[in-house]
Amino acid sequence: MRIDLHSHTTCSDGTFTPSALVQEAARREVGVLAVTDHDTVAALAEAQAEGKRVGVRVIWGVELSARDSAGEVHILSYFRAEPPEAFRALLERQRLQRVERAGAMLQALEKVGITITLAELRAAGASDHSIGRPHVARVLLSRGYVTTFSEAFRKFLGPGCPGYVPQQVPDPAEAVALVRGAGGVAGLAHPGHLKDPATLDRAAEAGLQALEVYHPDHKGDRVAFYEAQALTRGLISLGGSDFHGAGGSRAAKLGDHPTPPGSLVRLEAAWG
Numbered sequence: 001m002r003i004d005l006h007s008h009t010t011c012s013d014g015t016f017t018p019s020a021l022v023q024e025a026a027r028r029e030v031g032v033l034a035v036t037d038h039d040t041v042a043a044l045a046e047a048q049a050e051g052k053r054v055g056v057r058v059i060w061g062v063e064l065s066a067r068d069s070a071g072e073v074h075i076l077s078y079f080r081a082e083p084p085e086a087f088r089a090l091l092e093r094q095r096l097q098r099v100e101r102a103g104a105m106l107q108a109l110e111k112v113g114i115t116i117t118l119a120e121l122r123a124a125g126a127s128d129h130s131i132g133r134p135h136v137a138r139v140l141l142s143r144g145y146v147t148t149f150s151e152a153f154r155k156f157l158g159p160g161c162p163g164y165v166p167q168q169v170p171d172p173a174e175a176v177a178l179v180r181g182a183g184g185v186a187g188l189a190h191p192g193h194l195k196d197p198a199t200l201d202r203a204a205e206a207g208l209q210a211l212e213v214y215h216p217d218h219k220g221d222r223v224a225f226y227e228a229q230a231l232t233r234g235l236i237s238l239g240g241s242d243f244h245g246a247g248g249s250r251a252a253k254l255g256d257h258p259t260p261p262g263s264l265v266r267l268e269a270a271w272g
């Protein structure tokens with residue numbers, strides 16, 4: 001039985017519905033699955049119900065977007081049960097901001113002569129739960145403005161580019177405090193993506209409890225490096241596939257890069 005504490009559904013940018021994701025977990029002998037969509041817990045009711053049906057324990061999770069001066073930071077958070085109303089209201093406010101931001105991005109691109117409609121964003125996978133730069137990037141790619149997904153970010157959607165609209169998100173320390181204030185356990189996702197290692201120091205000072213050590217983007221000596229970081233800082237070592245479904249940029253399958261069983265015990269203890 002494997003423990004996968006990082007996965008996405010169609011409620012954010014994954015391609016599997018919540019039920020299909022849990023069925024895939026059962027098929028891949030993942031006995032404990034945290035569903036951690038970006039900034040939403042919309043998948044959890046359905047995922048929990050399917051988990052009961054097929055015998056997979058589903059953990060309430062969310063991957064919170066945060067940002068500091070060095071760039072985007074993702075805070076994985078885990079809850080014993082449905083997070084409190086105040087926390088869910090905060091996620092809802094962030095969702096509404098993302099919808100507004102997507103509209104602003106389209107207006108900004110219009111100024112450089114690129115007209116993209118909301119219908120095109122929807123066709124590229126955007127929904128009421130999830131709308132953002134990846135969907136705009138997919139449209140730019142399909143319309144031939146760029147030849148790769150990453151080029152869309154370099155030329156149009158990244159900071160300083162014509163279609164860039166800054167996002168109003170908490171800084172990592174605030175995100176950690178929000179999660180802990182709502183009774184959750186806060187972990188730093190894929191530290192290998194950090195542009196500035198000091199981000200981890202600041203998150204740790206703010207009360208970070210866990211670190212995602214095992215992740216498909218951690219290659220070579222990075223796993224041992226982050227294992228040591230978790231150990232010296234007293235953080236729970238997490239792992240997960242960051243599975244987004246078929247057609248994603250990563251080859252990892254659900255259940256790859258699992259969380260060690262001892263870490264799940266520590267996570268449960270941290271819930272108190």
Ligand SMILES: [Zn+2]
Pocket residue numbers: 063074189190
């Ligand atoms: Zn992430």
Ligand SMILES: [Zn+2]
Pocket residue numbers: 006007008063242
């Ligand atoms: Zn993720």
